Amino acid sequence: MAQSYISIEGISRRFPAPEGGKATVFEDLWFSMNQGEFVCVIGHSGCGKTTVLNILAGLDEPTDGAVIIDGRGIEGPSLDRAVIFQSHGLLPWRSVMGNVAYAVSSKWRSWSRPKVEEHAARFIALVGLGGAETKRPAELSGGMRQRVGIARALSIEPKIMLMDEPFSALDALTRGTLQDEVRRICRDTGQTVFMITHDVDEAIYLADKIVLMTNGPDARIAEIVANPLPADRARNDVHKHPSYYPLRNHIIDFLVTRSKAFQSELDAPGKVWNRRAPPVVVPVSPGAIASPPPVAKAV
Numbered sequence: 001m002a003q004s005y006i007s008i009e010g011i012s013r014r015f016p017a018p019e020g021g022k023a024t025v026f027e028d029l030w031f032s033m034n035q036g037e038f039v040c041v042i043g044h045s046g047c048g049k050t051t052v053l054n055i056l057a058g059l060d061e062p063t064d065g066a067v068i069i070d071g072r073g074i075e076g077p078s079l080d081r082a083v084i085f086q087s088h089g090l091l092p093w094r095s096v097m098g099n100v101a102y103a104v105s106s107k108w109r110s111w112s113r114p115k116v117e118e119h120a121a122r123f124i125a126l127v128g129l130g131g132a133e134t135k136r137p138a139e140l141s142g143g144m145r146q147r148v149g150i151a152r153a154l155s156i157e158p159k160i161m162l163m164d165e166p167f168s169a170l171d172a173l174t175r176g177t178l179q180d181e182v183r184r185i186c187r188d189t190g191q192t193v194f195m196i197t198h199d200v201d202e203a204i205y206l207a208d209k210i211v212l213m214t215n216g217p218d219a220r221i222a223e224i225v226a227n228p229l230p231a232d233r234a235r236n237d238v239h240k241h242p243s244y245y246p247l248r249n250h251i252i253d254f255l256v257t258r259s260k261a262f263q264s265e266l267d268a269p270g271k272v273w274n275r276r277a278p279p280v281v282v283p284v285s286p287g288a289i290a291s292p293p294p295v296a297k298a299v
Helices: 049-057 096-107 113-126 142-155 172-189 200-206 244-266
Strands: 006-016 022-033 038-042 064-069 081-084 160-164 193-196 209-213 221-226
Touching: 006 049, 022 049, 022 064, 022 209, 022 221, 038 049, 038 200, 049 064, 049 081, 049 160, 049 193, 081 142, 096 113, 096 142, 113 142, 142 172, 172 200, 200 244, 209 244, 221 244
Parallel strands: 038 193, 038 209, 081 160, 160 193
Antiparallel strands: 006 022, 006 064, 209 221
């Protein structure tokens, strides 16, 4: 069996409770990702989604367990992992080129300035900002600032891109445009992505797999949903696929009902649960054939 590119192995996160003892955010999480996969995580606030992302980024440490990326354990932040938060986090005194070039020169310190700017310009063009290289963040729209953040993240050619609701503050039109861009770029480059979202339709459109987390405290992974829609899906056609509504309804039902009642499901007679192997489900309409999972591109 091929080794997983990213392996989350039994991680837990606990914090001191105000009344003493420990407050458990999540306990004994296990799941893995293959290279080139786009994975979205969905769950109610408080289940620890951002904490998991921070652990992957090296910004936090699990109380128990380990995270392995490309055969190596995480030991603090690394330029192998790029993070895009809800806020773009650009340096306001630097131009578009300056922000992206700063990231490039941080990874390849021996490169000359012309080489750094040539490399940065390629990723600025990739996100559709060619011609805006000299503008500063204050001169850009919110969507353009997020594009710069995406270009900056991609420019360091990370092993994994971590995204924490990067489009949540944008208007619907800009959000849709950026979703299209991110999907196109990730498919073209074979980028591995771990993304947090509260938007079910965003997850369905972008993700190869959708990880469903139960409510916190003591959250866990209830199941992993393999997206049955074709890998080359187009936004205007997604809702026409026979598996779209079974998939959407399955996720909505989980968020509305099952995420809260999951513990009682586990306590049901005869229920067998293996935390190390959360069930993988493929919601499809009766008689429909799920599309084969996408083949990750070599990078």
